[in-house]
Amino acid sequence: MKKRMIALGMTAVLAAGALAGCSGGNGGGSGDGGDAKKDVVNIRIHTTVPEQTDQDAVMEALNEYTAEKIGVTCDWVFHGGSYADKIQTIIASGEEYDACFTSNWLNPYNTNVAKGAFIDISEMLPDVAPDLYETIPDYMWTAATINGGIYAVPNQQIVARQLCALMPKEYVEGTGTDINAVKNLTDMGDYAQKAYDQYGAQVGGVNISSAADYCGYEYISDYLSAGVIKMDDESAKVVNLYETDEWINMLNELADLNDKGLLDGECGYMSEYGESQRLAKKTSAFYSGTYKPGVEAEESTRAGYDCVVAPVDVEPYISTNGVIATMYGISVTSKHPEETLKYLELLSTDEYAINLISYGIEEKHYEKIDDHTIRTIADSGYSHGQAWALGNVFNTYVLEGQPDDVWEQTKELNDSAKTSPILGFSFDPEPVQQEITNVSTVVKQYESLVGGELPVEETNAELLSQLEVAGIDKVIAEMQKQVDEFLASK
């Protein structure tokens, strides 16, 4: 048995070795996509989409299309969950590639630009990709600008953020709760009690990384560095989130729920735990979702049970972080920056291309219900659901269950939302990297405050004094300085 396995394996390996030999070692660069079409350039793009069993077929179709349209084929590398681990090394090693996914939360845009990972495309845009330049709204380009240069192409999707509580429809209806009246944790009091009595479910509370959203503040960087500005503060005064009244109020609300035994505090700071509790329908409400049109249908499919959402009492808001949540930067090591930009333009403007790469091949991976609505086929071998990570979602098909005009609604939300006074500002942590590291360690130590178990006054006072020792004042001062400079230069 083992012998046969080895023989099998040997053959597989030899075949693989041959394949490996053919496709070469690292990087893309110039070369054809297989057959000698004249001047077809092959590029290489790294992304966070997980590997799909049937991706070869889809890639072939896509490359055929793009080769004809713009003379470019692409070697997509689907990294999936290992993206974070690998991309840092790939970039740092100076490996040749053409573009990669970047954002504020994965493969951080700011740091990459600061360390020279991407090229400035602001000059190229109007010439090489005029359509792209036009279709993407100005405020998105502004958000992606750092020190006057644009270093990545944003993907269009929902950018207006509004924190909302995800709740099982069954519990809401079963307890006779009017969801429109639930705007924050206090409003939830009744519902929480009833949900506990009837279903044994507790409130998950607030996810620590969304705390500022709940309180009506915008993070300068993220929750670990504590600096925020109030969402409607035109003067953009930077303050320490953990000093604000809103934060203390939130903590008190959580502690209150906890005292009544209605809070499952660990959901707020033990990341996986919170989500798995929610998916298991053990939380009656959990502030961790973002509101967008069609989110209910989406979450219901994800969770396997009907979900409803209750947005917080804070307006939808567009911050730099919201906009740069999904982008593609063109590498300094790319040998074909112009072709790559053209390719990215295609993903942003061409419906066929973006749908192909997002949903696969018609009949094989999805079926059309009508002109622009589809239903995905289960276990088809190509289904990643990460259209947002690839291009312009507004050009993609509507999924069964989403409202027909979901994209129109989303665009409307984007357009009508309040934009941040510091849109386009990105904080460079370098001058205070020591203090920021200290501060983030301290914040991490006190994360469990959102668990509602610890005495609020006392513990928060401790947190604040530790932050002082860590150098929070210096951090806030530096943030303010950079913000002021930014505002002055506008």
Add this chain to the structure above:
Amino acid sequence: MKKEISLGPKIAIYAVLILFCLLCVIPIITVVSISFSSDMEIVKNGYGIIPKGFTLDAYAFVFKDAAAILRSYAVTIIVTVLGLALGLTLNAMIAYVLSRQDYKYNKQLTVFLIIPMVLSGGMVPSYIWITRYLQLKNTIWVMILPLLIVPWFIVLLRTFFRQIPTSLIEAATVDGAGELTIFARVILPLAKPALATVGMFITLNYWNDWFQPLMYIDQRELYNLQYRLYIMMRDVQEMIRNSAVSGMGISVADMPTESMRMAMCVVAAGPMLVVFPFFQKYFVKGLTVGGVKG
């Protein structure tokens, strides 16, 4: 013959050993049991030692792409077998050289081996060197070569080799044997427990490795078992974690995540537990170092 130990200590020894074994076995049983439990039950009632809601769902999910899993098994086996053969030979050879006090460059060689145990250039330089200069990316060798020579094992082997009386080596030399012959005919047969131990460790090293493929392999045909499982788990975790940026059309609820995690552990470690007894027959005493008068 060793004197038989008296009953009191004997009971004590057995008691302690049993206790320790229980400590080790219970978590394993838990893992296996969870892998056969229904995710719904786990989530409702927590982990348990007995499977609740017996189901093969987790395994079905793991083996969904059976062809890919089998291929990755094959890759892992090839890598492990090659790595073991080459690794044990080379490490043992250099360990033998080190075990000879009369070797001229003994001290220098030891230092040469110790340094990499504490000093490392880090991920980025290794990556640059291996992918750009050695051109080993996406080859089977990148999973074998970097792990081949392990100073820790070499030192271990050297220590065991030194236990063998030099009189035997002297005798062989007097008989006209060259170093290679001494190594093969005298040392190796006598060092079977040591070789089996290190052989076991080398096998484990290769079998469990997921880091080399993570960094250096993009091609699915070359993924080894551990890496394939790692990807599966990471992708599921990403879907759970990213509620705010998740996609559509996929029901996370359909994925038996908790039990799947454990099922993967079983799939990954299982074969090793079968291989272990194979090495074990060399572990057991019965070795006679007799035959030559000192």
Add this chain to the structure above:
Amino acid sequence: MKTKIRTGRKTASRRKNLTLTLMALPAAVILFLFSYVPIGGLIIAFKDYRFDKGMFGSEWVGFKNFQFFFESNDAWRVLRNTIGLNALFIAITLVISVALALMMNEVRSRITIKVVQTIMFFPYFMSWVVVGYLLYAYLHHDYGILNQILEFFGMESIAWYARSQYWPFILTFMYAWKMAGYYAVVYYAGLMGIDDTYYEAAALDGASRWQMVWKITLPLLRSVIIVMVILQIGRIMYADFGLFFNLTRDQGALYATTDVLDTYIYRALRVTGNIGISSAVGCFQAVVGFILITGTNLVVRKIDKESALF
């Protein structure tokens, strides 16, 4: 006991050395290729590394990256945790694994030995990720098995993941659980290299089992033990990231006793994106490791020259 092998002829001696060197060559070359060459990359520790300038083009900043760690508020705590916990791990695991090996040595039945060895080795097969989840099942505040047991006996349940004082014990216990079996196998292999004739002679002299263990087994096992310990001491500055990150689930409340060098740097890297810092810390760990290894080795040489590493 150790005698120089006299062959009496210079050419024979040279040929011997040549053969031995050739035998060591393949392994040495591979080691050089994969472990030594990348060491050159340590210059990143001294540079302000930029992706577009690479290793050689980036600006030299001397010890600035090293300063980052040492000037941090948490440097002392992190160092103390790393060295303290690792030392605890080494000591406790040593005692347990040697004890286990000795006990196995006393067992007559080969089947028992085989079964015990296999079972003892199980924990080593499990990755820290899986162990982390299992531990969570035991220590969870509400559903955890440990708390359920406590409550059953009328005691209060403890918020394990929020109280840092318990964790040195928890971590040591988990480390010993995972590694004791591994080391026991190593020491057992060492035990088997001990010539039976020693025991026979001692038995003839009327020695008891206990005396045999003290006077024969342990001293002869000493060289293996010492080598193992020296090597572990050399790595005392390196924390097993998998262990510390997964078992504690990166809970900030536990940092006081569980934050070690490797987890600290991991977080710093996420916040600053500066790989020069992690390279600098790696450099520091290496230098200290090297000093410790040579230091302990020197001490050992004074006491028992033969057991020394070099």
